Amino acid sequence: MASNNYYDPADLRKFGEITEWSEELGTKFFDYYGKVFEEGALTAREKALIALAVAHTEQCPYCIDAYTKDTLQRGVTKEQMMEAIHVGAAIKSGATLVHGTMMMNKVNKLEM
């Protein structure tokens, strides 16, 4: 590794290079990726905001870097960006808490 860090911002530019070590799969992935973000039933702007929220729940620094820039390019305001992240955060915390029902079920089963 050229760097002492696990994450290097310059590596984001190398993303396309993954194709070099597995051309067919890499190409198929990028074709799919590009297609996903095209205008469809959802606008490209809506998709970029979803991507920004998911980038945060996945805690992917490269994705946060890329989709912060991407949403800015699409004229999204910082208030809208933060609200999107809250949606991700709410689902993340909700997903944790809803598992509390499993704990409750288990407790109810085990306790006399």
Added chain:
Amino acid sequence: MAKLKQQSLQKRDAELANAKRQVEILSNGIFANGELPTFAKKIKEINKLPLRPKKLEILQINVGYMCNQVCEHCHVDAGPDRKEIMTWETMELALEVIKNTGAHTLDLTGGAPEMNPHFRRFVEEASKAGIKDFIVRSNLTIIRANKKYHDLPEFFKKHNVHVVSSMPHWTKGKTDKQRGEGVFDMSITALQQLNAIGYGMPDSGLRLDLVYNPNGAYLPGDQASMEKEFKHALMEDFGIQFHNLFAITNLPIARFLDYLIASENYEDYMYQLVEAYNPAAVENVMCTNTISISWDGYLFDCDFNQMLKLPVASKVKHLKDYNEDLLNDRNIVISQHCYGCTAGAGSSCQGTVTE
């Protein structure tokens, strides 16, 4: 009243007030060490070096660098402290050229062109030349800046001027951050004033277009999508209508270059421009159909080269020697800032350059 953010680089005697220094920065570093290809190398790959003009379509005249605003991104480094103003004598030379040109579009820019003391007389005379499309690039706030400018919309209408105005965002926060406090509110009032006399209305011949440019170190989004957002928001919030939105890339020169370097975004931004390089955009890049004329009558391939003091590579260098055939037989002067016009869908004073 809009509150000015700062002084021009020139007034501050900043390093980047020097055009030569800017060209050095654009030629050195990541471009000199081969990390990124130079623009010349890139267009050589598609057999476009030297870059040559096509038919001249647009005469763009910069009537002075004085402006009532000091926008953070300004490639002209314009502001109230700039004293470079086109004289009437130079305007007379320009009028001769306008009368005889083959170009179909006349594009007046600045600074705030309206601040030139001869502006109205020049527009009156130039509008007699029968040019098909007569553009004035108005920053909107000038219309509200002083009582003497309040009647500009009527003046524009009288001379059938096509108004092209800067509007970086449909929200106050983003607009004022780039252009100065109070700019958004004044721009909205000016747009309402223009709408009221017919500018920008759906079937109106009075053309009103807006120019969007990003508020920082990133590229503009898709022009059509941005236009949709702008139209929806300005109609919903203020009942404002306009015709088209031009999405323009910020070129890395003057105050924007200063900002990129100070915020440590310069290299990343150049990477973005080079990665977004679109060979198809080279075909229609605006220097191939435009001549830019400076306040003192010199000729350039574009307004950006004018600010970098890179004159046309032609025997004809000034209005007094103007000859369209000779001028059209020239190589266009390029440097790394040209990547700004070929990124993504391309960028020009008329917006994107590819379908």
